[in-house]
Amino acid sequence: MAAILAATLSTSTAAAPPETPPDHPLRHPAGFRMEPAGPLREYLDAVTTNWLLPGPKANPAILAMFADRDRPPYRDLLPWSGEFAGKFLTGATQVYQATNDPALKRSLQAYVRSLLPLQAEDGYFGPFSKEHRLTGTAPNIQGKPGGSWDAWGHYHMMLGLMTWDEAVGDPEALAVAVKIADLLCEKFLGEKKPRLVDTGSTEMNLAPAHALVLLYEKTRREKYLKLAKQIVDEFAATGPDGAPLAGDYFRRGLAGDEFFQTPKPRWESLHPMQALAALGRIENDADRRKAYANLWWSIARLDRHNNGGFSSGEQAQGDPYHAGAIETCCTIAWLALSVDMLKQSGDPVVADELELSTMNSALGMFSPSGRWSTYNTPMDGFRQANFHEIVFQARPGSPELNCCSVNAARGLGLVSQWALLVDDATGGLVLNWYGPGKLAGRLKGGARVGLTTETDYPRSGRIRIKVDVDRPTKFALGLRIPQWSTATKLAVGGETVADVKPATYKTIDREWKPGEVVELDLDMAPRVWLGEKNYEGRGSLYVGPTLLAYDASLNDNGPDDPEPIDARSLRILPASDAKGPQASIVLVEAKTADGKTVKLRDFATAGADGSRYRSWLRVEHAAATPFSREHSFRTGPPTE
Numbered sequence: 001m002a003a004i005l006a007a008t009l010s011t012s013t014a015a016a017p018p019e020t021p022p023d024h025p026l027r028h029p030a031g032f033r034m035e036p037a038g039p040l041r042e043y044l045d046a047v048t049t050n051w052l053l054p055g056p057k058a059n060p061a062i063l064a065m066f067a068d069r070d071r072p073p074y075r076d077l078l079p080w081s082g083e084f085a086g087k088f089l090t091g092a093t094q095v096y097q098a099t100n101d102p103a104l105k106r107s108l109q110a111y112v113r114s115l116l117p118l119q120a121e122d123g124y125f126g127p128f129s130k131e132h133r134l135t136g137t138a139p140n141i142q143g144k145p146g147g148s149w150d151a152w153g154h155y156h157m158m159l160g161l162m163t164w165d166e167a168v169g170d171p172e173a174l175a176v177a178v179k180i181a182d183l184l185c186e187k188f189l190g191e192k193k194p195r196l197v198d199t200g201s202t203e204m205n206l207a208p209a210h211a212l213v214l215l216y217e218k219t220r221r222e223k224y225l226k227l228a229k230q231i232v233d234e235f236a237a238t239g240p241d242g243a244p245l246a247g248d249y250f251r252r253g254l255a256g257d258e259f260f261q262t263p264k265p266r267w268e269s270l271h272p273m274q275a276l277a278a279l280g281r282i283e284n285d286a287d288r289r290k291a292y293a294n295l296w297w298s299i300a301r302l303d304r305h306n307n308g309g310f311s312s313g314e315q316a317q318g319d320p321y322h323a324g325a326i327e328t329c330c331t332i333a334w335l336a337l338s339v340d341m342l343k344q345s346g347d348p349v350v351a352d353e354l355e356l357s358t359m360n361s362a363l364g365m366f367s368p369s370g371r372w373s374t375y376n377t378p379m380d381g382f383r384q385a386n387f388h389e390i391v392f393q394a395r396p397g398s399p400e401l402n403c404c405s406v407n408a409a410r411g412l413g414l415v416s417q418w419a420l421l422v423d424d425a426t427g428g429l430v431l432n433w434y435g436p437g438k439l440a441g442r443l444k445g446g447a448r449v450g451l452t453t454e455t456d457y458p459r460s461g462r463i464r465i466k467v468d469v470d471r472p473t474k475f476a477l478g479l480r481i482p483q484w485s486t487a488t489k490l491a492v493g494g495e496t497v498a499d500v501k502p503a504t505y506k507t508i509d510r511e512w513k514p515g516e517v518v519e520l521d522l523d524m525a526p527r528v529w530l531g532e533k534n535y536e537g538r539g540s541l542y543v544g545p546t547l548l549a550y551d552a553s554l555n556d557n558g559p560d561d562p563e564p565i566d567a568r569s570l571r572i573l574p575a576s577d578a579k580g581p582q583a584s585i586v587l588v589e590a591k592t593a594d595g596k597t598v599k600l601r602d603f604a605t606a607g608a609d610g611s612r613y614r615s616w617l618r619v620e621h622a623a624a625t626p627f628s629r630e631h632s633f634r635t636g637p638p639t640e
């Protein structure tokens, strides 16, 4: 809810870079395993069954576009067609990491086995014809010659292959990523003309910098690191007229400039920006980490909407109330950026952001059936399938492929990348995800720890976590205390734990006996974000991580815009009331100014049946709620 403070502080125009806090790095644990239950599991299973399993067969051009890249007449392509195969693989693999679904694994194995042989001899792995490989132009873009995002497509291919290799161990897939990197080095490393930045569409085509750092970590081949750094230097490139050719992310980020004011504030820029975090980590480079942190906080403060979605009209605008489309790809990029930020900073407020974006936007961008996702998941409006809204991307052989449909599942799968982390400083675990189910991973010292969570969170804040260890084991367990939970109760082994503060990790360092129980009660008191600008006079209501929305279909086809809601009257309804043809995750009842009762539901399922929904509501008595904008939500790194 960092943007809540944005609402109160946005009058200040000085962009002084925030103090850099000491980083507290977190890592993905070895031996990680996740078996979620509850609403997340229902979505993961639905998306697997109805989209990830049938997707490639229903859209065979996802692979065929590579097989016939040199056969005239050339396919009519989009600048970004080459991204589909890699984006799909990344998202589907991360869903697999969150479920270990054996059918999904088999399906992806077959997909990867069909994909790998389609790489060209020289390492090229795009859909464009030979003379146009990685040139940034092609003759067959939407019916005419035009710019191509060819290096961007290779970025997604490399990321997909590396993610798959990490999940299941597939050296052949990794070798294909290596061959792509070798080709990029051959074409662009050193004093080559043109430089990668000269191939245009630089928000997109400079993204390989990120994948090259990750591949360097796996292979230790120096040339990948060199090319990554060269591309990061090209972020600052200018043309003959002195105008920026690229986003200048490092210098502008380090100076504390707002992301929306950088030269390339489109969403694709977030992926090349991830190279700053990756380089900052492996080279222990404080400036690169600081630039990354500044850019991240700028987006959290000024461009992350009430539903956790990022972008307004496909780019940053410096206004969380902006009504431009909140594109699925943009929120996915924001989640990916935030996972890196959480691992870099160890700041639990970043995990709060990930939870907010996941529980509202990432779930909300899918039909609960899992069959389709959106292009735009607006704060107020309708849910529409991207198959319809951006149907211009459909092609023969790929009626359902577009930038968002191949990307959306990653939002759910990414939970596997932040749910449970290892704290490098303590060697213990840090728990971020409080949904029901099981999580497991190894401590830094190697011992395996399982955590079984029983809860109906986020419907209530009552969370019971059983610690599964083979024998009494001493380790530190960090528990995320959300910034919105001001009155948290915590007990371990039946004994109350004191001094539990919001926006911190509460670390319990002790010898854990097998079956020991952590009892956590988060403060689910409703709270309000009072709107400004477009939403002056309205408020957004939250319970825990859940944004509430009004859905006329839940209210006997009530008015489009309900009478003002008394913020003091919110009452969470029991689970049994949440059933129905379109079950809600959270269901709430409230009184309106005219004495009527309205029902509100979680943002994720609001409007799923095609009715209009609203998350900016007319609200009364907001100041009387336990959380209003007087509450000190953090909008920057902690100050020591």
Ligand SMILES: [Zn+2]
Binding pocket: 327, 328, 329, 330, 402, 403, 404, 405, 407
């Ligand atoms: Zn998209």
